[in-house]
Amino acid sequence: MPIAVDAMGGDSAPGAPVAGALRAVREDGTAVVLVGDEVRVREALRGLGVDGELPQGLTLVHAEEVVGMDEPAITPLRKKRRSSIRLCAEFVGSGGAEAMVSAGNTGAAMIAAKVGIGLAHGVDRPALAAALPNATGWTVLLDVGANVDLKPNHLRQFAVMGAIYAQVILGLEKPRVGLLSIGEEECKGTAFTREVFRSLERSDLDFVGNVEGGDVFEGTCDVVVCDGFVGNVVLKSAEALAEMLLHMIREEIGKSPLTRLGGGLCKPAFLRLRERTHYDQYGGAPLLGLRAGCFIAHGRANPVAVQNAIRRAVSFAEAKAHERISQRLEELHFTAEEGAKLDRREPKTASAEDGGSTAPRGATAR
Amino acid sequence: MPIAVDAMGGDSAPGAPVAGALRAVREDGTAVVLVGDEVRVREALRGLGVDGELPQGLTLVHAEEVVGMDEPAITPLRKKRRSSIRLCAEFVGSGGAEAMVSAGNTGAAMIAAKVGIGLAHGVDRPALAAALPNATGWTVLLDVGANVDLKPNHLRQFAVMGAIYAQVILGLEKPRVGLLSIGEEECKGTAFTREVFRSLERSDLDFVGNVEGGDVFEGTCDVVVCDGFVGNVVLKSAEALAEMLLHMIREEIGKSPLTRLGGGLCKPAFLRLRERTHYDQYGGAPLLGLRAGCFIAHGRANPVAVQNAIRRAVSFAEAKAHERISQRLEELHFTAEEGAKLDRREPKTASAEDGGSTAPRGATAR
Numbered sequence: 001m002p003i004a005v006d007a008m009g010g011d012s013a014p015g016a017p018v019a020g021a022l023r024a025v026r027e028d029g030t031a032v033v034l035v036g037d038e039v040r041v042r043e044a045l046r047g048l049g050v051d052g053e054l055p056q057g058l059t060l061v062h063a064e065e066v067v068g069m070d071e072p073a074i075t076p077l078r079k080k081r082r083s084s085i086r087l088c089a090e091f092v093g094s095g096g097a098e099a100m101v102s103a104g105n106t107g108a109a110m111i112a113a114k115v116g117i118g119l120a121h122g123v124d125r126p127a128l129a130a131a132l133p134n135a136t137g138w139t140v141l142l143d144v145g146a147n148v149d150l151k152p153n154h155l156r157q158f159a160v161m162g163a164i165y166a167q168v169i170l171g172l173e174k175p176r177v178g179l180l181s182i183g184e185e186e187c188k189g190t191a192f193t194r195e196v197f198r199s200l201e202r203s204d205l206d207f208v209g210n211v212e213g214g215d216v217f218e219g220t221c222d223v224v225v226c227d228g229f230v231g232n233v234v235l236k237s238a239e240a241l242a243e244m245l246l247h248m249i250r251e252e253i254g255k256s257p258l259t260r261l262g263g264g265l266c267k268p269a270f271l272r273l274r275e276r277t278h279y280d281q282y283g284g285a286p287l288l289g290l291r292a293g294c295f296i297a298h299g300r301a302n303p304v305a306v307q308n309a310i311r312r313a314v315s316f317a318e319a320k321a322h323e324r325i326s327q328r329l330e331e332l333h334f335t336a337e338e339g340a341k342l343d344r345r346e347p348k349t350a351s352a353e354d355g356g357s358t359a360p361r362g363a364t365a366r
Numbered sequence: 367m368p369i370a371v372d373a374m375g376g377d378s379a380p381g382a383p384v385a386g387a388l389r390a391v392r393e394d395g396t397a398v399v400l401v402g403d404e405v406r407v408r409e410a411l412r413g414l415g416v417d418g419e420l421p422q423g424l425t426l427v428h429a430e431e432v433v434g435m436d437e438p439a440i441t442p443l444r445k446k447r448r449s450s451i452r453l454c455a456e457f458v459g460s461g462g463a464e465a466m467v468s469a470g471n472t473g474a475a476m477i478a479a480k481v482g483i484g485l486a487h488g489v490d491r492p493a494l495a496a497a498l499p500n501a502t503g504w505t506v507l508l509d510v511g512a513n514v515d516l517k518p519n520h521l522r523q524f525a526v527m528g529a530i531y532a533q534v535i536l537g538l539e540k541p542r543v544g545l546l547s548i549g550e551e552e553c554k555g556t557a558f559t560r561e562v563f564r565s566l567e568r569s570d571l572d573f574v575g576n577v578e579g580g581d582v583f584e585g586t587c588d589v590v591v592c593d594g595f596v597g598n599v600v601l602k603s604a605e606a607l608a609e610m611l612l613h614m615i616r617e618e619i620g621k622s623p624l625t626r627l628g629g630g631l632c633k634p635a636f637l638r639l640r641e642r643t644h645y646d647q648y649g650g651a652p653l654l655g656l657r658a659g660c661f662i663a664h665g666r667a668n669p670v671a672v673q674n675a676i677r678r679a680v681s682f683a684e685a686k687a688h689e690r691i692s693q694r695l696e697e698l699h700f701t702a703e704e705g706a707k708l709d710r711r712e713p714k715t716a717s718a719e720d721g722g723s724t725a726p727r728g729a730t731a732r
Contacts, residue, residue, distance in 0.1 A: 236579030265628025
């Protein structure tokens with residue numbers, strides 16, 4: 001079964017998604033359905049030397065509307081029901097493709113996928129996962145933007161989704177799962193995280209307990225679970241900090257002829273650094289918890305990044321990751337129904353007044 | 367009036383705090399009271415060439431106990447009432463010094479200061495603020511570790527505290543205050559942040575609205591307000607990411623003779639980068655909302671960092687920043703008493719079920 005690609009999503013659409021899809025078809029032998037404005041997609045294909053008949057494995061589904069990068073997330077649901085992003089998701093939902101890839105508006109892609117593909121059995125909410133580089137590989141951080149105002153069962157489910165994803169995509173047999181908090185001991189964090197802690201500890205996941213912000217980049221665990229507010233803030237602040245530091249390095253190197261010479265000599269090292277850390281290499285962020293795979297590539301995704309996202313989507317589908325998530329939720333009694341019962345049974349602990357005493361022990365101040 | 371310095375706090379105590387205090391006395395003409403184990407402090411002073419009589423402006427208060435960096439935050443309250451960190455705070459509280467500096471256990475310092483110095487008039491909770499480097503200067507982020515499970519009035523107060531701090535220490539006339547969230551529009555974020563948004567918008571603070579994680583490092587505002595959970599995670603993940611990137615750069619540069627040569631030539635540029643971003647330069651994180659100044663320096667603070675923290679403490683005291691905070695809270699009706707009334711009046715909005723639709727529009731996925 002093919003992978004559906006939103007041809008109109010991203011800052012350089014349809015150029016980048018079309019080129020990425022073509023690479024996947026030609027280099028990886030993957031079947032791809034491009035969903036988008038037929039005239040513009042054919043134009044992009046002509047620019048890549050494909051005129052007239054499409055290469056074997058590539059098909060085209062016309063979508064007359066496009067959701068812009070700055071339109072509200074709700075657009076594909078209410079205003080643009082014939083948008084490429086919505087039709088792409090519906091094509092997967094109706095069984096025409098086994099997973100989707102979009103570099104479009106993240107919020108819109110999430111809503112389109114939730115509606116068009118639907119939730120996997122037992123799942124409460126889908127979660128967007130990001131893979132962030134750490135000292136030795138990648139850390140899966142979820143949720144990074146889909147969900148706020150959560151209940152403990154949502155985070156339990158995210159832990160399961162993240163672990164299955166790390167198994168399937170990072171190839172880890174027993175991924176170590178950490179709960180993002182502000183101190184390592186069980187008593188640290190909010191009343192909410194303490195409740196999640198207790199149920200993860202009782203599960204047979206490889207739960208390493210609470211982890212702190214630093215652990216995301218230190219490689220001390222493979223999956224870090226948090227609510228979508230915290231995850232989104234961490235992701236965006238990390239992107240901005242990395243950019244700022246690299247910009248400052250360039251600035252400082254540019255200040256004298258000698259350092260400029262040194263900078264020139266260091267170029268291969270900086271290129272290798274970019275390869276180790278850049279989102280191109282990783283491809284896309286999966287929206288987990290749906291009936292099929294959905295990968296959201298960076299808005300600035302180039303053809304290589306789109307191709308990598310398509311590769312992830314293929315691996316995800318081949319491993320039937322979405323079915324494995326539903327199955328694990330049942331085994332652990334974390335399904336939507338059973339988890340909600342668990343939340344009602346859990347004793348409510350801690351008050352809003354314990355601020356001082358939950359202060360992180362030895363927290364580092366700057 | 368002198369500044370009280372916890373001589374026993376930090377990874378290289380009493381060496382670093384004693385040397386930092388001596389620099390402040392000699393170079394800046396600041397009066398300092400060193401609080402700590404007399405024998406060990408005198409030993410450290412001898413190592414710095416001070417034998418017998420203390421230099422003018424330096425005095426010593428003996429404290430027999432020390433709170434270790436890994437002891438629970440509660441230690442100075444329950445177990446070690448004669449610890450240097452607690453006596454240091456009490457010395458300020460009783461009027462013997464006008465502010466304190468400690469490079470010790472952050473959680474313990476916060477509790478000792480809250481008890482020993484006490485809350486400023488109208489304040490609900492003290493907040494720990496960090497100054498993070500941005501493209502053009504520093505962004506004040508608060509709270510970074512003291513408070514979880516908050517009410518909207520706590521964040522309103524943090525906004526006021528952060529603004530006064532940025533006025534007094536960064537010298538900004540009208541600091542721009544942002545509320546950390548996951549999208550810029552008023553409707554984005556959690557029910558909690560939306561409530562805070564409405565009251566900050568009605569205030570006469572220079573409130574720029576919601577800001578995202580990236581804004582912390584982009585210099586788009588001067589003060590970023592968030593709860594202590596999010597702030598602590600952002601601070602620690604940022605520290606770890608910066609360390610990881612610099613480590614990876616060193617690693618990649620070390621891989622070939624040419625890049626090693628280039629790295630050698632670039633050394634002055636990397637040193638300047640360090641100066642622009644390192645916590646040494648900034649000194650210490652203030653615990654705001656107390657009856658006097660309290661600065662918590664990094665556990666790894668060297669003498670220069672301690673001296674810089676003492677300088678901040680002097681500026682803070684001279685500007686009577688703690689009194690200005692109380693005054694502004696009254697003006698804005700954000701005092702503990704009035705704010706609590708405001709919280710009861712605010713309409714509760716948004717449910718836990720609107721996750722999808724609050725997804726950030728155009729959020730960047732990796």
